[in-house]
Amino acid sequence: MKAIEISEVRHHFGEKEVLKGITLSAEKGEIIGLLGPSGAGKTTLIKIITGQLIPSSGSVRLAGYDMRQPGKEIYREIGMMMDDFGVYERLSCYDNLKLYTDIYRIGAERISEVLKWVGLYEDRKCPAQKLSKGMRGRLLLARAVLHHPKILFLDEPTSGLDPATTRRIHDLIHQMQQDGTTVFLTTHNMTEAEKLCKHIALLHEGSIVEYGEPKEICRRYNHQNRLRVLLSDGTVTQLPNTEEAAEQIREYLLERRIETIHSTEPDLESVFMELTGRSLQER
């Protein structure tokens, strides 16, 4: 059984078709990323997969459960971090989590454990309204993983956060995966997708335009396959992947003039550009 399995999912908001037949699946224990610019339909898809929104058509299964009629049991198995999920502003970090250990009937020791894990233990008594954006993000993550979910959904978990917090959250996501959790995340940051995800799906205007391992996708779009050579005098030359170039490189090597040599695969950003004519950063 796959962790996530969705097939031919379509969704309309009024006249507007926001998702146009999405088919996608994720294996247990992998990190899968949904990459696309703002407005592509990422949040809509994550809401549909987690049963927060019923799709116009198509099927969604999560750990075997049919998410068009989600029962209560499934929410014990998944954790969600959505940017519109609030916290109790006047309650402390600790009390915000205490509410949920009570609801989930798990021991309060778990609160300190999770707070230490996200690095908020020192701030456990701080009311949520006094937290910085990065700290709030970590509190939301702490709440999402409190009950040891098998599948974790993260909607743009690092959007708008500083580099240090971003790195920290990346480490935490990695650790979750190491512990066997399936992670489904959305992002418009291709470095993030490349760094974290086993598989990524590129979402553009409601359709998946490309799917695979990040390196694989980049290689697939490596039409030109050029070599970039930095010579010891500081000049950079781009060489095509041909026999003449090999001859040229041999000469450089013999003359000991080569400082560095790289193959130039396109990154996800340029693949996305090529596929859609749009940048991931655009609105």
Add this chain to the structure above:
Amino acid sequence: MKNTGIIFRKTMKDTGKNIALLIQFIMFPLMAVIMENAIQIEDMPEHFFVGMFAVMHIGMAPLNVTTAVISEEKEKNTLRVLLFGGVRPAEYLLGIGGYVFSACMAGAIIFAVLGGYRGKEFIQFLLIMATGIIVSMLLGAVIGIRSKSQITAATIMTPVMMVFAFLPMLSMFNETIAKIADIAYSQQIQLLLNGLASQTAPEPKSLIVIAVSAMIAAVMFTCAYRKSGLS
């Protein structure tokens, strides 16, 4: 119903840190304490301020706090997260309601003590207060459930609150207002409280108006709840 107590405690902790709501609970009992001790005017009925402020307490605190708590949780989406956590809507509403009711009844006890009620009358006073508080809470819940944001909720709640909290007081000064106010449950509660103070039997009309109001509030609540649930 296991989560009701958890929601009760959460709401108590949270409103305990919300000065604006805390003031709602203590404002009128406190004013009654001050006025009863500070102002003595000849010919004024005994414990005049107890009756007046008790009715205002009923018209404002339960309505205001219930609306504020539910609409804030809806706007900030903390309510949705609770429901995903497995809290049932009924558990949620009972938890909130139980807390607001207890806090408002604490005020009612202060009024009863100030009014010098003892024994059977003390219980009767609290029963009348409890009835009014429950009707106000149901109205507050309807507004909270039906509103998408705190602002909308406050905009609808304020005039409702003004009518029920202030009509009884205004009706003391104006015959016409008194006639109109007759159909307001808070006005009839005031008459019941006055009756209790002056040892006169309650009029059937008072009981009917209050019973009908309670029924209407309960039906409105059920409809609001059935129609949109808590989402």
